[in-house]
Amino acid sequence: MPKTKHLEYGEPKKVTTMTLTQEAIQELDRQAGELGISRSELVETFARNKSSQEVLAGRFLGE
Secondary structure (H helix, E strand, C coil): CCCCCCCCCCCCCCCCCCCCCCHHHHHHHHHHHHHHHCCHHHHHHHHHHHHHHHHHHHHHCCC
């Protein structure tokens, strides 16, 4: 996967660790591969996307 420029979002990225099931990792890899981006960029994009947050709110908060 191509590396994202570290300051693309106007701030440096930090290394972090997430604990995921094997199925979730495989799905991240699949989606990232389809888009031609890294897992990191996929998670970054999801976290910054307002509609993604609305989907989660509906699922977990019943909104």
